[in-house]
Amino acid sequence: MNQPARSALSISAVERETGLSKDVLRKWETRYGFPVPMRDTQGERAYPPEQVERLRLMKRLMDAGMRPSRLVTESDAALQALTRQVPAGAATASAEMMASVTLDMLRKQDPEGMRKILQLELLRCGVERFVLDALAPMNRAVGEAWARGELNIHEEHVYTEAVQWLLRDIIAKLSDARGSPRVLLTTLPEEQHGLGILMLAALLALRGAYCISLGTQTPVQDILQAALAHNIDIVALSFSNAYPQRRILPALAELRERLPENREVWSGGAGSARLNSAPAGTHLIPELEQALKALMNWRGAR
Template sequence: MAGLVEVLYSFCIGQPLRPKISSPVELGSSIKVVSELTGLPLGTLRAWERRYGFPQPTRPEGTNRRLYPSEQVERLRLVARALKQGYRPGDVMSLSSAQVLALVKSETEDRAAPRGRAIADVPALLDLLVQDDVKRIEDELRLAAAALGAKRFVTELAQPLAVAVGKAWSEGKLAIRQEHVMTECLTTKLRALLSSHEADEGAPLVVLATLPGEPHTLGLQMVALYAALSAAKPRLLGANTPAAQVAAAARAFGAHAVGIALTPAADPVSARQGLKSLARALPPTVALWVGGSGARGLGKLPPRAEVVDSWPTLDLALARARKAS
């Protein structure tokens, strides 16, 4: 009867009945809400839609809003859990929610530390390195990344560990092979985390490299992951890259900043000359950052170069570059 009354009322006032529209809650959640619920960046969600065909938001008729059904949000939560445990998007994106859930449960049971056990700290990992126990090192790094989260893993474990390993090697407490093993273990873990958290869309875009004569890239890997976790887009060029090629990459990629890493082993004269050449070759709108433990030992830098050698100063530099981009 109520339906007939609505039809008669509509006929009398000369206006067609409006179809009942489902509420936003019934249709799904916005991309911003999904990002907050899952911890996945907006750019990552959009990139996965293009690359993997999931998630698949709906667009209600007459709007451009992207709404994600609740079942997709739940699956994204499970995918996010899998990524924190070290899996890559390609490993889990084709799996059903039930399969991902089984995977993360199994991984948690296999990798969970015994009750009361602390995450391995720097001294414990150094002891394992002295014992050449690479398998345990890999296990402990994976557990630490899952427990701490990617950003804390970088700032609270990976960076202090790298410094401690370098110091122990310089004091003759570690062999070169052991220093190399830990570097590779950390690099492998950092690259896996970067693959899991990097989004196609990010700002600012930062080109990261070392100049000729500087072969060490572990610091670049840490900065790249930290930048990605801060919604920036890192582009790694690697070690021993000529200044002219760094500048060419910055132009080709449309970079907002270039970061150059230096260790204390770098030759100061060569490093200053390379930075001067790079400063001249870079477009005037591109910021030039100099980081690493050897940055402050260079003395006078080109006027446009900025020392960025700590996580707080990197946060500030990223914020300025993002605002200018």
């Protein structure tokens, strides 16, 4: 009987490292015959690193829309090949340039250089164009490069941190407590991607709104409390592609129901772009630009 190597991971460690739930890991094992971990002395699953690596890869491809039954039948090499087929989005030529330069800096492990590029571009074209025309396509480019396996997750972290710095700096400089409308921005628990709300906050602050960011992962209960405490006009949530789609609508509906009617609910991010309808009384903002229109609408209604 093989002893599991010391580097093998427990099921909860694999859940942490891959984002696949324990239930899913067990179910795949019986259903598809992968992964089949070793067992430790207590009969508990012990996943060797190769299997964890393959699980990561599969998760990436699933976030890009593929289905597990298809993926399990492919060889490792075929999976690698698939990552190269993840479609590339369209963007303006200058944005493409920016994106490719940034990706290059990331690959060369040059975070300083990247920050400088971002800073320069911000000065060149101003906050609004920077956020809309440069940052949005760059986010997509970085996300896609990661999905294709061209970037490590740590390189994506470095990018995210750098953009956060820049945006927080902008927002802090624009922040004005007397601004209107008063907008609360955050994400629900399980959603870790916070760049979307920062970008939105920068745009809205520029147009004179007062933005309060609660960071990521705020329980609904606390969003409600905060909305009342800060006398908020608009609650803006963001959902990434990785957020389980089936949970978006119920979450929005719950928030809508428990919030006073004269407060608006906005839902943005790639996750909400995949929805074709929103609960009555909530606004879908799949693209950042539409947030500006929504802001004008709000002001027109007062």
